[in-house]
Amino acid sequence: xxxxxxxxxxxxxxxxxxxxxxxxxxxxxxxxxxxxxxxxxxxxxxxxxxxxxxxxxxxxxxxxxxxxxxxxxxxxxxxxxxxxxxxxxxxxxxxxxxxxxxxxxxxxxxxxxxxxxxxxxxxxxxxxxxxxxxxxxxxxxxxxxxxxxxxxxxxxxxxxxxxxxxxxxxxxxxxxxxxxxxxxxxxxxxxxxxxxxxxxxxxxxxxxxxxxxxxxxxxxxxxxxxxxxxxxxxxxxxxxxxxxxxxxxxxxxxxxxxxxxxxxxxxxxxxxxxxxxxxxxxxxxxxxxxxxxxxxxxxxxxxxxxxxxxxxxxxxxxxxxxxxxxxxxxxxxxxxxxxxxxxxxxxxxxxxxxxxxxxxxxxxxxxxxxxxxxxxxxxxxxx
Ligand SMILES: C[S@@+](CC[C@H](N)C(=O)[O-])C[C@H]1O[C@@H](n2cnc3c(N)ncnc32)[C@H](O)[C@@H]1O
Numbered sequence: 001x002x003x004x005x006x007x008x009x010x011x012x013x014x015x016x017x018x019x020x021x022x023x024x025x026x027x028x029x030x031x032x033x034x035x036x037x038x039x040x041x042x043x044x045x046x047x048x049x050x051x052x053x054x055x056x057x058x059x060x061x062x063x064x065x066x067x068x069x070x071x072x073x074x075x076x077x078x079x080x081x082x083x084x085x086x087x088x089x090x091x092x093x094x095x096x097x098x099x100x101x102x103x104x105x106x107x108x109x110x111x112x113x114x115x116x117x118x119x120x121x122x123x124x125x126x127x128x129x130x131x132x133x134x135x136x137x138x139x140x141x142x143x144x145x146x147x148x149x150x151x152x153x154x155x156x157x158x159x160x161x162x163x164x165x166x167x168x169x170x171x172x173x174x175x176x177x178x179x180x181x182x183x184x185x186x187x188x189x190x191x192x193x194x195x196x197x198x199x200x201x202x203x204x205x206x207x208x209x210x211x212x213x214x215x216x217x218x219x220x221x222x223x224x225x226x227x228x229x230x231x232x233x234x235x236x237x238x239x240x241x242x243x244x245x246x247x248x249x250x251x252x253x254x255x256x257x258x259x260x261x262x263x264x265x266x267x268x269x270x271x272x273x274x275x276x277x278x279x280x281x282x283x284x285x286x287x288x289x290x291x292x293x294x295x296x297x298x299x300x301x302x303x304x305x306x307x308x309x310x311x312x313x314x315x316x317x318x319x320x321x322x323x324x325x326x327x328x329x330x331x332x333x334x335x336x337x338x339x340x341x342x343x344x345x346x347x348x349x350x351x352x353x354x355x356x357x358x359x360x361x362x363x364x365x366x367x368x369x370x371x372x373x374x375x376x377x378x379x380x381x382x383x
Contacts, residue, residue: 007056008049009317016260017253018310021295022237025317026053027264030227031327032199037229037267050198051174057317058143064306065314068297076285076293081222082192085370086118088363089191089220090125092372095354096187096216097126099346101135108136108186111210112151113173114193115140118220119151122189123158138166139180145170173203180210191220194328198321204335211377214346217337218374219328223360224286225279226322230265232272232283233318236291237261243291250299250309278362279324282369290318325360328373333382337375344376 009025016024027038028050035042073081093110100108112119119140126133138155142148152168160166169179173193188207197203207217225232236243238258247254262268275283298315301307307314323331329339341348341359351359356372363370 007060008053009057009319010311013310013317015264016257017251019251019253020257021247021250021298021309022290023310023315023317025057025319026050027227027319029053029196029198029317029319029321031321031323034228037270038227039230039265039267047199054196054198055143060313060315062314064301065316068301068307068314069316071297071300072289072293074293075296076289078285078289078293081370082117083121084363085220085222085372086121086191088361088372089118089189089218090121092218092220092350092354092356092361092374093122093187093189094125094129094131095350096218097131097136098129099350099353100186100216103346105186106135109139109184109212110136110187110189111139111141111176111180111185111207112189113141113176113207114147114190114196115142115151115168116147116191117150118189118191120154123154123160127158133160133165136165139185140166140168141171141173141176141179142168143170143172173197174206176210177206182209183212185211186215188215188217189220190218192222194219194221195320195322197331200321200323200327200331201334204331204337208335208337208377213377213379215377216347216350216374217332217377218372220372221328221370222286222322223279223325223328223368223371223373224282224322225273225275225324226283226286226290227319228275228283228324229270229273230261230268231270232287234261234265234268235272236287240291243295246292247295247299275324278366278368279326281367282324285367285369286322325362325368325371325373328371329360329375332373332375336377336379336381338378338382339373339375344378347374347376350374 012026028046140151155166302309338344360371360373
């Protein structure tokens with residue numbers, strides 16, 4: 001689906017030159033606790049504008065976007081990270097279902113904000129393990145009809161009935177409050193969706209309120225600190241030699257854009273925050289995607305006449321609310337989840353059965369780029 005809407009992502013990018021081969025999008029979509037570092041005030045209005053910027057982004061993009069993003073990921077050497085996350089997440093979700101059933105819970109109410117291909121992976125995992133679908137009810141929540149349909153089409157194809165086994169909600173995680181009764185969910189699962197939670201305490205609290213005591217939240221995510229400090233972006237955009245080599249034939253106005261970036265983000269020259277080895281490695285990897293893999297893929301699309309360099313509806317925007325695993329844990333705890341395997345025997349059993357030994361569970365040996373982070377809802381903020 002394409003759209004001609006001039007949204008705030010495009011409006012922000014219009015501050016830079018038409019030959020800049022990167023799209024940043026609206027900075028109000030980054031984690032709100034980083035706003036100050038990016039020259040933004042932590043106002044309610046800015047947070048609400050961030051929600052608006054995400055919404056207009058979902059209206060954009062079609063099949064070309066999938067090809068473009070896959071090519072960028074391949075160029076960055078990521079392999080099939082998306083399916084790796086979906087597979088690992090589905091395994092843990094199946095064990096959560098299994099343990100709750102063994103503990104005598106009745107029908108398991110499962111909600112998935114950001115439903116899509118990840119839902120298909122969950123259903124396949126349950127099928128593989130001959131799980132009784134009459135013991136579960138799936139609530140699929142997704143703002144994009146196209147992605148929601150991927151999930152519902154698959155459920156229907158395996159004979160699950162709308163109303164009896166599942167419902168679909170065209171909406172976001174924050175719309176749960178209006179659509180789901182408090183204290184009724186047993187499992188809340190998301191893949192690569194919570195990085196759109198730029199005010200994460202709020203999003204997690206809404207999910208928590210709809211969750212039964214002892215219910216499980218599982219988040220399979222990309223966890224690089226992409227937008228943790230403008231200096232970490234400045235370095236790659238304007239100093240890095242490889243980026244310069246790759247883009248110099250196209251990006252004639254780079255000097256002007258550098259000045260604009262400095263004006264918009266005056267803290268561009270600060271030292272990097274110290275986020276620890278695993279998070280800094282994740283940052284290098286994601287920058288490899290955004291600063292190298294992405295322009296390579298984009299310039300190839302532009303050459304092939306499939307995309308415009310600037311303002312194309314299939315473009316993707318860098319400013320998002322990715323969180324390092326430590327911050328995901330923090331938001332879960334604030335919203336009333338226990339994340340420690342020592343303190344939650346329920347979570348510990350699910351993890352052990354799934355063959356995982358740590359929460360957060362890192363999918364890569366030396367980087368926090370991909371992680372699964374879970375919590376048991378215990379109803380009050382945790383230390
Ligand atoms: C990277 S995709 C992953 C989709 C799916 N989980 C999968 O793995 O196939 C992220 C999805 O999150 C959805 N999304 C973004 N913000 C959301 C929100 N606040 N609540 C629910 N879904 C959201 C987007 O529309 C998009 O489909």
